[in-house]
Amino acid sequence: VNIDVPGYGQPTKNRLRLFDLASVDDGLVPGSSIDFDKTKIAKNLTLFLYPDDSDEQGRLLRIYQEYFMVSNAAQLLIDEAVERGSNLHDLADYAVVQINDTHPTMVIPELIRLLTTEHDIEFDEAVTIVRSMVAYTNHTILAEALEKWPLASLQKVSPAIADIIVKLDEVAKAEHDDPRVAIIDEHDTVHMAHMDIHFGFSINGVAALHTKILEDTELHPFYEIYPEKFSNKTNGITFRRWIHGANPALASLLDDVIGTDWRSTGDLSKLAEFVDDKDVLERLAATKTEAKAIMRQFMALEQGVTIPSNAIIDVQVKRIHEYKRQQMLALYIIWKYLDIKNGNKPKHPVTIIFGGKAAPAYTIAQDIIHLILTLSQWIANDPDVAPYLQVVMIENYNVTAAERVIPAADISEQISLASKEASGTSNMKFMLNGALTLCTLDGANVEIAELVGDENIYTFGASSKQVEQLYADGTYNAGALYRKPGIKLLVDFITNPAFMATGNAERLQ
Numbered sequence: 001v002n003i004d005v006p007g008y009g010q011p012t013k014n015r016l017r018l019f020d021l022a023s024v025d026d027g028l029v030p031g032s033s034i035d036f037d038k039t040k041i042a043k044n045l046t047l048f049l050y051p052d053d054s055d056e057q058g059r060l061l062r063i064y065q066e067y068f069m070v071s072n073a074a075q076l077l078i079d080e081a082v083e084r085g086s087n088l089h090d091l092a093d094y095a096v097v098q099i100n101d102t103h104p105t106m107v108i109p110e111l112i113r114l115l116t117t118e119h120d121i122e123f124d125e126a127v128t129i130v131r132s133m134v135a136y137t138n139h140t141i142l143a144e145a146l147e148k149w150p151l152a153s154l155q156k157v158s159p160a161i162a163d164i165i166v167k168l169d170e171v172a173k174a175e176h177d178d179p180r181v182a183i184i185d186e187h188d189t190v191h192m193a194h195m196d197i198h199f200g201f202s203i204n205g206v207a208a209l210h211t212k213i214l215e216d217t218e219l220h221p222f223y224e225i226y227p228e229k230f231s232n233k234t235n236g237i238t239f240r241r242w243i244h245g246a247n248p249a250l251a252s253l254l255d256d257v258i259g260t261d262w263r264s265t266g267d268l269s270k271l272a273e274f275v276d277d278k279d280v281l282e283r284l285a286a287t288k289t290e291a292k293a294i295m296r297q298f299m300a301l302e303q304g305v306t307i308p309s310n311a312i313i314d315v316q317v318k319r320i321h322e323y324k325r326q327q328m329l330a331l332y333i334i335w336k337y338l339d340i341k342n343g344n345k346p347k348h349p350v351t352i353i354f355g356g357k358a359a360p361a362y363t364i365a366q367d368i369i370h371l372i373l374t375l376s377q378w379i380a381n382d383p384d385v386a387p388y389l390q391v392v393m394i395e396n397y398n399v400t401a402a403e404r405v406i407p408a409a410d411i412s413e414q415i416s417l418a419s420k421e422a423s424g425t426s427n428m429k430f431m432l433n434g435a436l437t438l439c440t441l442d443g444a445n446v447e448i449a450e451l452v453g454d455e456n457i458y459t460f461g462a463s464s465k466q467v468e469q470l471y472a473d474g475t476y477n478a479g480a481l482y483r484k485p486g487i488k489l490l491v492d493f494i495t496n497p498a499f500m501a502t503g504n505a506e507r508l509q
């Protein structure tokens with residue numbers, strides 16, 4: 001299937017190409033379950049974007065998925081280049097492949113396979129061609145997200161691809177005899193990112209801090225070999241979705257106040273001239289009220305939740321992960337609950353909204369979600385606190401939900417453990433829609449803070465340097481922190497018998 005993607009106010013368009021198999025069978029998934037027969041590749045290949053890969057069959061399915069997408073794209077790319085006049089020796093003049101995270105890494109051996117077996121190009125030349133036409137974007141330093149596949153698994157999916165990877169490993173080892181940069185390690189595990197870096201002409205991180213961490217720490221041995229390949233490309237978001245589309249009231253106010261150029265240039269700096277303009281500020285506040293009304297209606301319709309019209313909207317929406325620290329916001333909720341219970345009633349009711357998905361086999365993420373849901377129910381059932389505090393979990397958080405909730409937010413929670421969030425993008429979406437950012441100095445928050453100035457952002461917590469130092473020293477002691485009275489009170493709340501009886505005791509424990 002092809003989908004045209006037009007540019008804003010442009011005559012040209014890009015083409016998005018989607019690949020699927022006619023043999024895929026929806027009937028393999030019973031009801032809303034995520035369990036299915038993972039051995040039937042022809043029937044299940046594209047049923048799930050990220051199938052559970054906690055077992056061997058799941059991992060094989062992932063490799064089949066990745067290889068299917070990459071092979072389709074590589075064949076299409078070659079056919080289109082030939083159509084446009086390439087003799088394939090000059091393929092690099094016709095196409096560049098941006099390897100977006102490690103998932104499409106097999107495009108490197110696949111292009112080499114196609115050039116050598118179907119187009120009569122010698123192996124060495126094919127390697128040279130591919131080396132000048134692929135580049136790699138790194139999206140994370142989390143070890144569990146950097147793909148490493150057993151060579152034997154790759155052999156099962158495609159012996160031809162595995163053979164080429166073995167040869168590429170030999171090329172890389174001949175050039176750089178250092179086990180830290182090997183593609184295939186001593187356990188016959190293939191490090192996909194290492195293949196990208198040796199055989200790509202460029203590698204980038206997605207925020208200034210992230211790129212610096214890649215260069216200085218995570219990918220330092222590669223930076224020593226190829227300093228010229230490294231650069232930063234800080235992530236961005238599209239105004240068309242996150243202002244024009246998601247926040248029409250704000251968009252037309254901007255048109256009115258600063259003209260319509262911002263829609264194509266993204267330049268909002270003229271707005272600063274109105275910093276003391278009472279009329280503009282009032283109209284700006286009215287756009288927030290309007291966005292809240294749309295969000296409240298969405299939540300009422302989708303999941304029957306009533307959110308007070310005068311509530312402060314405090315939002316953390318993003319994948320559920322320990323490093324993003326939804327659990328820390330949950331501890332804050334317990335603190336706020338106890339504070340209200342002690343008679344400190346807030347002037348405005350506060351609604352804290354969570355939303356997010358998690359990897360299917362990530363048990364701790366499920367436990368964190370369960371804690372949030374139990375808090376939501378516990379607080380709703382307490383008449384002393386419910387009028388002042390509400391906790392909402394968005395069901396099936398996705399881009400549609402994000403487009404409703406982000407424009408409505410007063411507070412944007414960007415509270416990852418410094419050094420762990422490569423960039424973040426919802427930080428940008430919220431800032432653009434006039435939420436106040438509460439954040440650690442992580443990922444692109446650092447650059448946002450530099451741009452808006454300290455007086456327009458609320459930062460806290462350890463710096464990435466301090467976090468790295470704690471790892472280096474091995475001195476971080478969660479037990480000692482837990483035993484501090486302020487924190488012990490909050491953590492122990494989770495395991496008090498009445499609270500555990502509200503939820504699932506085992507998960508809360």
Ligand SMILES: *Cc1c(COP(=O)(O)O)cnc(C)c1O
Pocket residue numbers: 317318319397398399400402423424425426427429
């Ligand atoms: C923007 C967005 C994300 C990414 O959020 P981060 O805070 O950058 O992790 C995830 N899911 C949806 C639906 C989004 O719109």
